[in-house]
Structure formats: C-alpha cells, structure tokens
Amino acid sequence: MNLEMSDDEFDDLVQSAVDSIPQSAIDMMDNVIFFIEDEYEPLPGEPKNTEILGLYEGIALTERDLDWASGALPDRITIFKNPTLRACETREDVIREVRITVMHEVAHHFGIDDDKLHDLGWG
Numbered sequence: 001m002n003l004e005m006s007d008d009e010f011d012d013l014v015q016s017a018v019d020s021i022p023q024s025a026i027d028m029m030d031n032v033i034f035f036i037e038d039e040y041e042p043l044p045g046e047p048k049n050t051e052i053l054g055l056y057e058g059i060a061l062t063e064r065d066l067d068w069a070s071g072a073l074p075d076r077i078t079i080f081k082n083p084t085l086r087a088c089e090t091r092e093d094v095i096r097e098v099r100i101t102v103m104h105e106v107a108h109h110f111g112i113d114d115d116k117l118h119d120l121g122w123g
Contacts, residue, residue, distance in 0.1 A: 003085045005094065010081050011036055013095055017102035025106065030061060032075040032109050034102075040080045051083040054101035062111030077105040 014036055021029075042050040058075025059068060079101055088094045107117055 002082075003088055003090070003094065005081075005085060005091070007036075007081070010084075010094075010098075013098045014079050014102065016095075017099040020099060021103070021106060025110075028061070029106070029109060031072065032058065032077060032106075035076060035078045037078050037080055038082050040083060051086070052080065053084050053087065053097060054079050054105045056105040056108035058109065060109060060111035075109055077102070077109070079105075 014034065018034060040050065040052050040055065042048055055078045056075065057078070059072070079098065084094060084097055084101065088097055104117055
C-alpha cells in the first residue's frame with residue numbers, strides 16, 4: 001500500500017525543507033530554482049523502473065567559470081513526490097526523506113558528489 005498525501009501537503013514539506021537550509025548556504029547559492037514533479041522520467045539508457053527522489057540539473061558552483069553566466073539558465077532541483085511516497089511508510093518518514101533529498105540536491109549545487117554525501121549521511 002502506498003502512502004498518500006495531497007499535492008499541497010507535499011509542497012509544504014518541500015518548502016519546509018528548503019526553509020531549513022542554513023542561511024549561510026542560502027547566501028552562497030546562485031541561480032537555482034526548486035521544482036516538484038510527480039514522477040521521474042528515466043533518461044534514455046536508464047532502466048524504465050528507475051526511481052529517484054530528487055535530481056540536480058545544472059553547473060555546480062565549483063565548476064562555473066567566467067563564461068558561465070552568459071545566458072545560463074537557472075540550475076534546477078527537482079523533488080519527485082510519488083517515488084518519495086513509495087519509499088516511505090509514514091508521514092514522518094516523508095518529512096525526513098524530503099529534508100534529506102533537498103539537502104542532498106543542494107549539496108550537488110555546491111559540487112559535492114554522491115560518495116561524499118553518503119559518507120556524511122546525506123546519501
């Protein structure tokens with residue numbers, strides 16, 4: 001049985017997780033926006049049943065050069081509602097998983113890779 005949650009409630013949980021990002025990190029973030037989508041669509045070559053809870057798309061701050069800003073679109077952090085709900089058993093699990101996912105994707109914006117995030121407990 002899948003956990004159910006309204007779009008508004010899930011949106012509020014994501015907003016709370018974003019609001020919990022330390023101000024010092026917010027001050028360093030540049031040109032990034034957050035989205036919420038129902039499902040992750042696997043990329044060509046990925047298994048059709050690939051499920052991820054969040055995705056960072058962009059150029060990490062550590063990889064930007066002087067030419068980067070010329071016409072650059074904002075980086076995107078997307079949180080996927082239904083995979084998150086399928087991964088969780090309780091509302092409290094969703095709150096924790098959304099917070100971890102938001103922080104994980106923000107860390108990618110700062111250039112931190114998955115291995116380091118797993119080492120830090122944000123995997």
